[in-house]
Amino acid sequence: MTLHIEERDDRVVATLDRPEKRNAIDQETIDALHELCAALEASPRTLIVTGSDGIFAAGADIAQLRDRTADDARRGINAMAFIRVRELPMPVIAAIDGYALGGGAELAYAADIRIATPSLRIGNPETGLGIIAAAGATWRLPEIVGDARASELLLTGRALDAEEALRWGLVSSLHPSDELLSAAHAIADRITANDPLATQHTKRALRAPRAQHPAIEFELQAELFASPEKHRRMTAFLERKNR
Incomplete structure (x- = not known):
């Protein structure tokens, strides 16, 4: 088993687990990711993706x-x-310890939130192997760090260390290795405390192309304005405020 799954009512932790190959992403891992996604599409929960033995994924x-x-x-x-x-x-929260290179970096780029440890090394060395970073880096990385920085990383193949990744906004926070998963769970706890439908609609709006804004927000908000949960949560807020 190359992807270890821990299921909870409100979240799933998926751990890349090929320590002998530095968690390199193989076809079995890809098949397991598809199986996991099918389950989370049917029963939406927050996903934490991490790696075993102090490495996220050293590549494909x-x-x-x-x-x-x-x-x-x-x-x-x-x-x-x-x-x-x-x-x-x-x-999706990527909790990244150690190397996240090539396909491992591209899996991390696919997450909504990325946190890491001080030992992080993240980048795309594909051109040195005679290929391109074709699993999302050429279009996701510019969205995350901007065109100039993405071009530098992808054209040189160099990897960022943790502090540089934090400065560039590629990760949002750094944590000691033994606290990384706890930090990811703390983020998941905050997500779980919110309305699941409002969270899902926020993610949809964040992912939507610029041309769909602001119309997509109006439609998503209209659905939420009509939901009993919006009325319940706002009533509870007002009652707490008036105590």
Whole structure:
């Protein structure tokens, strides 16, 4: 099993678990991600993605990549799995310890929230291997850090350390390794305390193309304004305020 799953009522923790290969993402991992996404599409919960043994994922499995053909490239094997992760209804938190390179970095880019440890090394060395970062980096990374910084990283293949990733906004906070999962769960706790439908609609609005704004907010807000949960939560707020 290359992806260890821990299920709770309100969240799922998925741990990349190929320590002998530094958690490199292989076809079995991709298949497991699709299976996990199917479950979370049917029963939306927050997802925490992390890695075992002090490494997030040192990349895609190079032995498998070396044997892939042009037809495999057109199928977007890793890219389609990461798109599915990104489009999950509830937030995805990447808790990144150590290396997140190549496909590992692209999986992290697909998350809504990224936190890391001081040992983080994140980047895309694909051009040094004769390929491009085709599982989302060329379009997700500019959205996260801007065109100039994304171009530098992808064209040079260098990796960022933790402090630089934090300054660039690639991760939102740093935590000691033994506190990383607790920090991810604390974020999930705050998400869980909010209205699930409002959270899902916020994620939809965040992901929507610029051309859909502001109309998409109006429609999503209209649905929420008509929900009993909005009335219940606002009534409870006013009652607390008036005590």
